[in-house]
Amino acid sequence: MQLNSNIHLPGFEAFTIQKSEEVDGIYYLHVDREVKNHRCPACGAYTSNVHDYRVQKIQHTRIFGRQVYVFYRKRRYVCRSGCGKRFYEDNPLVERYQRQSMEMKQAVAMELIHGKSFRDVAHRFDTSPTTVIRRFDYITAPLLDETQTLPDVIAIDEYKGDAGGETYQTIIADPVNRKPLEILADRRKETVKNYLRKHGERVKMVVMDMSHSFKAAVDQALGHPIIIADRFHFCRYIYWALERVRRQEQNAFDDYDRKKCKRMKHVFYKQPETLTDKQAWYLERYLQKSAYLKRAYQLKEAYRLWFETAKENGSKHLGATKAHLYEFYDLVRESGVTEFEQAIGTLQNWQKEIMNTFGFELHNGYIEGINNQTKVLKRNAFGFKRFDRFRAKVLLHHQYKKLDIRVA
Numbered sequence: 336m337q338l339n340s341n342i343h344l345p346g347f348e349a350f351t352i353q354k355s356e357e358v359d360g361i362y363y364l365h366v367d368r369e370v371k372n373h374r375c376p377a378c379g380a381y382t383s384n385v386h387d388y389r390v391q392k393i394q395h396t397r398i399f400g401r402q403v404y405v406f407y408r409k410r411r412y413v414c415r416s417g418c419g420k421r422f423y424e425d426n427p428l429v430e431r432y433q434r435q436s437m438e439m440k441q442a443v444a445m446e447l448i449h450g451k452s453f454r455d456v457a458h459r460f461d462t463s464p465t466t467v468i469r470r471f472d473y474i475t476a477p478l479l480d481e482t483q484t485l486p487d488v489i490a491i492d493e494y495k496g497d498a499g500g501e502t503y504q505t506i507i508a509d510p511v512n513r514k515p516l517e518i519l520a521d522r523r524k525e526t527v528k529n530y531l532r533k534h535g536e537r538v539k540m541v542v543m544d545m546s547h548s549f550k551a552a553v554d555q556a557l558g559h560p561i562i563i564a565d566r567f568h569f570c571r572y573i574y575w576a577l578e579r580v581r582r583q584e585q586n587a588f589d590d591y592d593r594k595k596c597k598r599m600k601h602v603f604y605k606q607p608e609t610l611t612d613k614q615a616w617y618l619e620r621y622l623q624k625s626a627y628l629k630r631a632y633q634l635k636e637a638y639r640l641w642f643e644t645a646k647e648n649g650s651k652h653l654g655a656t657k658a659h660l661y662e663f664y665d666l667v668r669e670s671g672v673t674e675f676e677q678a679i680g681t682l683q684n685w686q687k688e689i690m691n692t693f694g695f696e697l698h699n700g701y702i703e704g705i706n707n708q709t710k711v712l713k714r715n716a717f718g719f720k721r722f723d724r725f726r727a728k729v730l731l732h733h734q735y736k737k738l739d740i741r742v743a
């Protein structure tokens with residue numbers, strides 16, 4: 336197939352296609368520009384005196400599904416004002432000394448930011464993983480919007496990124512505008528503390544899980560700001576308690592029910608109103624088999640009622656929320672379900688921070704979304720094992736989620 340010279344090709348508006356040929360499924364385009372007045376970069380005089388030509392071979396993005404190479408016959412002008420300067424013509428196709436067109440580099444950059452693996456991007460742009468990794472390293476510094484001063488409200492969470500030889504990283508996020516601000520290399524207290532000391536002078540509130548090391552880091556670096564326990568994290572203690580009871584109790588069931596109960600475990604966590612008849616039947620069956628499991632289940636439901644009411648009460652009826660929480664503690668103590676007694680021990684230790692959740696109506700649930708996105712990243716981990724790349728990848732992906740960018 337011949338590409339006609341007056342066909343419109345994106346990126347070639349300023350060029351004349353002198354010749355096009357297809358060899359073994361690859362397009363070769365031979366292009367140049369018209370002679371034009373250019374301003375001498377040395378003395379500022381105008382010239383259209385041609386000095387000579389050099390042919391530059393450039394890889395371009397695919398067109399009609401075919402690989403494209405461009406032979407650009409690049410013109411050099413010579414200044415005639417007496418300065419004698421020789422210089423290349425302007426062109427919107429390729430930068431000096433580059434072997435890929437700007438269009439190609441731009442397309443690669445967008446793909447690198449938007450969640451594909453290096454290997455995949457390399458494959459789709461007919462280039463090598465090393466080349467796209469080099470490109471990624473090159474674009475990250477100018478594109479990344481580095482957070483210097485943290486906002487008034489931040490969220491801290493651990494983050495299972497498996498990067499730089501550490502299983503866990505720490506993510507610092509903005510829970511109000513829902514965006515990640517920083518990823519720290521590990522979750523050690525010293526790491527978090529040092530970072531907050533440097534960037535946290537404005538921070539007044541911190542949403543976090545119930546980690547003593549985070550709390551100590553925050554208190555020491557920021558001088559006891561308001562700490563808000565994240566609701567997802569404290570609710571987990573109750574669900575874990577029920578989970579432990581279920582596992583232990585089903586062990587006493589016969590073989591069939593033990594396996595079935597394990598498979599049907601979701602019926603214990605779903606809201607009872609939303610269970611199908613079949614699910615409700617199984618739930619009832621297992622609760623009948625173990626009085627201890629039944630007590631644990633009822634406690635979980637009592638907790639859920641407290642939690643839903645507390646959310647509705649919000650900041651207006653904190654007193655009622657607190658009184659209701661004490662009633663729940665009493666229920667647990669009377670029940671003798673030790674797994675739940677342990678769980679409320681944790682809730683009591685963090686009670687002030689838990690109550691703050693409702694007082695300030697803040698949480699960091701959206702970080703879970705970031706975590707899920709990272710799982711996809713990890714499946715395509717090639718190249719992202721290095722911490723600096725991992726960090727850049729996560730931050731860039733979120734910063735440019737809704738934006739189109741121009742990459743220089």
Ligand SMILES: [Zn+2]
Pocket residue numbers: 375376377378379380414415416418419420
């Ligand atoms: Zn000149």
